[in-house]
Amino acid sequence: MTSRAPLEHQAAWWMLAPALAFTLVFALYPVVDSFFLSLHRIFLGVPALGQPFVGFENYQTMAGDPVARQAFLVTIGFVLVSTALELVLGLGIALVIHEHFSGRGWVRVAALIPWSIPTVVASQMWRFIFNDQYGLANLLLFGERVEEYIPWLAYPGFAFAAIVFADVWKTSSFAGLLILAGLQVIPEEVYDAARIDGATTWQRFWKITLPLLKPALLLALLFRTMDAFRVFDLVFVMTQGGPGDSTLVLQFYGYKALFAEGRMGYGAAISVTVFLAIFVLSLFYIRGIGSRLLEKEPA
Amino acid sequence: MRGPLLLAAGILLGSLTASSQETLGAKSATHESTTVLRFVSWKPDNPHAWDEALARFTEAYPRIRVVREIAPHSSTAFHDLLTQKLKNHDPTVDLFLMDVVWVSEFAAAGWALPLDSLFPPSERIQFLPNTIEAGSYQGQVYGVPLRIDSGMLYYRADLLRKYGFEPPQTWEELARQADIIVEGEAPTDPGLRGYSGQFKQYEGLVCNMLEFIGSRGGQLISQDGRQPALATPESLASVRFVRDHIIRRLASRAVLTYQEPESLAVFVQGKAVFHRNWPYAWEVANNAERSAIAGKVGIAPLPRFPGGPSVAALGGWLYGISAYSQHQNEAWQFISFFSSHEMQKFFAIKEALAPSRTALYSDQDVLKAAPQFRDQFAVFQAATPRPRTPVYPAVSHILQRYFSRALAFADVDLEAEATSADRQINRLLRLTGESF
Numbered sequence: 073m074t075s076r077a078p079l080e081h082q083a084a085w086w087m088l089a090p091a092l093a094f095t096l097v098f099a100l101y102p103v104v105d106s107f108f109l110s111l112h113r114i115f116l117g118v119p120a121l122g123q124p125f126v127g128f129e130n131y132q133t134m135a136g137d138p139v140a141r142q143a144f145l146v147t148i149g150f151v152l153v154s155t156a157l158e159l160v161l162g163l164g165i166a167l168v169i170h171e172h173f174s175g176r177g178w179v180r181v182a183a184l185i186p187w188s189i190p191t192v193v194a195s196q197m198w199r200f201i202f203n204d205q206y207g208l209a210n211l212l213l214f215g216e217r218v219e220e221y222i223p224w225l226a227y228p229g230f231a232f233a234a235i236v237f238a239d240v241w242k243t244s245s246f247a248g249l250l251i252l253a254g255l256q257v258i259p260e261e262v263y264d265a266a267r268i269d270g271a272t273t274w275q276r277f278w279k280i281t282l283p284l285l286k287p288a289l290l291l292a293l294l295f296r297t298m299d300a301f302r303v304f305d306l307v308f309v310m311t312q313g314g315p316g317d318s319t320l321v322l323q324f325y326g327y328k329a330l331f332a333e334g335r336m337g338y339g340a341a342i343s344v345t346v347f348l349a350i351f352v353l354s355l356f357y358i359r360g361i362g363s364r365l366l367e368k369e370p371a
Numbered sequence: 372m373r374g375p376l377l378l379a380a381g382i383l384l385g386s387l388t389a390s391s392q393e394t395l396g397a398k399s400a401t402h403e404s405t406t407v408l409r410f411v412s413w414k415p416d417n418p419h420a421w422d423e424a425l426a427r428f429t430e431a432y433p434r435i436r437v438v439r440e441i442a443p444h445s446s447t448a449f450h451d452l453l454t455q456k457l458k459n460h461d462p463t464v465d466l467f468l469m470d471v472v473w474v475s476e477f478a479a480a481g482w483a484l485p486l487d488s489l490f491p492p493s494e495r496i497q498f499l500p501n502t503i504e505a506g507s508y509q510g511q512v513y514g515v516p517l518r519i520d521s522g523m524l525y526y527r528a529d530l531l532r533k534y535g536f537e538p539p540q541t542w543e544e545l546a547r548q549a550d551i552i553v554e555g556e557a558p559t560d561p562g563l564r565g566y567s568g569q570f571k572q573y574e575g576l577v578c579n580m581l582e583f584i585g586s587r588g589g590q591l592i593s594q595d596g597r598q599p600a601l602a603t604p605e606s607l608a609s610v611r612f613v614r615d616h617i618i619r620r621l622a623s624r625a626v627l628t629y630q631e632p633e634s635l636a637v638f639v640q641g642k643a644v645f646h647r648n649w650p651y652a653w654e655v656a657n658n659a660e661r662s663a664i665a666g667k668v669g670i671a672p673l674p675r676f677p678g679g680p681s682v683a684a685l686g687g688w689l690y691g692i693s694a695y696s697q698h699q700n701e702a703w704q705f706i707s708f709f710s711s712h713e714m715q716k717f718f719a720i721k722e723a724l725a726p727s728r729t730a731l732y733s734d735q736d737v738l739k740a741a742p743q744f745r746d747q748f749a750v751f752q753a754a755t756p757r758p759r760t761p762v763y764p765a766v767s768h769i770l771q772r773y774f775s776r777a778l779a780f781a782d783v784d785l786e787a788e789a790t791s792a793d794r795q796i797n798r799l800l801r802l803t804g805e806s807f
Contacts, residue, residue: 115761115762115803116454116458116480117475117476117479117480117761117762117763117764117803118479118480118761118762118803119479119480119481120479121803138791139772204623204625204628205625205633205636205637218562219561219562223623223624223625223627223628225628226624226625226626226627226628226779227624227779228779228780311572311628312571312572312573313572314571314572314573314627314628314775314779315571315572315627315628315775315776315778315779316572316772316775316776316777316778316779316780316783317572317772317775317776318779328768329765331451331454331455332447332450332451332764332768333762333764333765333768334454334458334476334480334764335765
């Protein structure tokens with residue numbers, strides 16, 4: 073490593089430069105700028121107040137803000153439930169499309185369709201499906217008995233479930249894809265050996281597939297957690313946070329503070345908090361995945 | 372962001388092609404050339420009327436070319452888009468439409484141009500006083516009223532007649548009538564409900580609740596921004612009434628997800644006896660192509676609680692000029708043309724938009740085309756504004772949360788929620804140095 077020629081070193085830097093510059097401008101700068109904003113008290117609608125530096129006041133306000141606390145809980149709930157369901161379903165999808173059967177290509181494509189639909193479009197679709205007057209959910213459940221139709225999104229519990237449901241529908245196949253990649257690197261010989269030893273299908277799944285799949289599962293978990301933590305579009309389109317803030321997630325709360333209320337400092341503080349939460353979680357996961365991946369590194 | 376929007380506006384106008392670059396550059400050219408005015412507006416309900424009005428304007432001012440940027444239909448989304456441009460001092464916005472609740476914010480932030488010298492008192496006096504007040508902030512005027520909106524009670528005149536009822540004066544009376552009619556119609560029309568309104572967690576919820584609370588003499592925020600307003604007996608009783616009698620008894624629970632279009636759809640399908648909406652609903656409800664109840668609709672001032680006044684939330688839109696526009700004179704020419712007596716009359720007849728000019732309510736042509744204005748005039752004059760403060764968007768969010776929680780959750784401690792909302796609002800008003 074250390075014996076690398078200086079010229080080669082220089083070339084490496086040149087080749088890295090575009091990617092580094094891109095990351096600095098589009099990833100690091102916004103984060104730093106958001107953090108800087110979050111240390112100020114800014115009401116766009118009241119310029120007479122100026123934009124004083126207030127240290128961590130916005131973060132203190134957030135700690136005592138019941139709405140922020142609720143948004144945090146709703147977000148955590150959303151992350152836990154949706155990622156858990158997505159991993160389980162993703163594993164199922166991966167196992168199915170890993171098998172050899174005629175028409176597998178079509179099934180693989182079909183499984184990926186939800187993921188390829190833009191979230192805003194999918195959200196709008198789910199909003200229609202859960203509509204109280206012409207929604208498909210009601211038609212399937214109650215048919216022509218219109219008076220029994222349920223306004224799903226008017227119930228806090230159902231509204232939250234609807235958002236989780238829409239997310240699970242949309243991204244399970246993405247988790248499935250990551251897990252499929254993990255499945256494909258498990259050598260057939262291991263299964264053959266197990267079969268010779270008389271292991272049942274169930275035993276092969278628990279003793280071979282799952283342990284060898286752990287890195288892929290963790291990777292899927294990491295991606296889904298990061299994504300679920302910054303959920304916004306589903307809420308924006310389907311419920312606008314309602315009813316009664318039962319679907320208010322942190323990113324939507326931050327959006328309201330920033331774009332509607334003009335509270336730039338407070339909104340930035342919320343965004344930074346979401347960023348930090350994802351950052352810490354990712355570090356935690358990556359340490360887990362990293363060590364495992366290194367162990368498996370081919371000799 | 373601006374690219375696609377401009378493109379959309381261009382397609383709508385059917386004219387923005389190669390010439391756009393040329394006219395954009397004309398800013399610095401001699402004043403012989405055309406000025407491009409960029410106007411941020413919603414997509415009108417009747418685009419033909421607006422196209423015709425624009426054509427008339429172009430005829431009168433051939434050197435001004437108006438490019439419309441169509442903002443989202445939802446007032447909140449419109450606000451977020453427009454303020455984003457104004458925050459950035461975007462010089463390509465010349466004039467815009469303002470919802471009545473934005474004026475304080477736009478004025479205090481310095482986004483809207485004060486119009487005092489252009490729009491003198493002798494002119495202002497010809498408009499409905501509450502619309503001028505809605506366009507003013509701290510004694511200066513920032514907006515010219517395009518039209519007035521206020522909450523109205525729509526009812527099924529055929530059903531009320533069938534059961535021998537007069538339009539209800541009080542909310543209790545409304546509930547009683549609705550119960551009897553719904554029960555009586557149940558064998559033939561099991562889907563009929565008593566009421567439909569707007570109770571989703573959004574701005575319209577504030578308007579609906581303002582009407583219920585105000586009609587018992589209550590208020591949304593206290594006069595001095597220090598006292599409780601929501602945690603008062605009048606206000607709490609009104610919220611309880613809406614929760615227990617409107618949501619749980621008369622309306623489908625679905626109203627908790629309804630904005631104006633959804634709630635109106637229920638009414639025009641003949642699925643509600645009573646309906647609360649803005650004046651535009653009259654046109655839709657009586658349009659045989661869009662409504663199953665055309666010709667069977669009555670309109671009345673919103674009911675009140677015993678001892679309280681009938682209260683209608685004031686809505687409506689105003690024209691404003693961007694403080695960062697480089698074509699403020701041309702923008703004013705546009706506004707004075709569009710808000711003239713003649714053009715308001717045109718819109719009142721063509722689009723049934725309620726004019727903001729008082730004289731038009733006694734104009735025979737207008738009343739012939741839109742006879743409902745005769746009944747609505749008194750309601751318009753008395754319409755009640757929502758709280759006027761530069762931090763209104765934040766205040767509104769607190770109110771929306773409180774009302775939505777109060778109505779959606781069965782076990783919520785109403786008094787505690789109200790007290791907490793009061794405290795948050797008052798803290799916000801104190802923080803921003805507001806006093807009332």
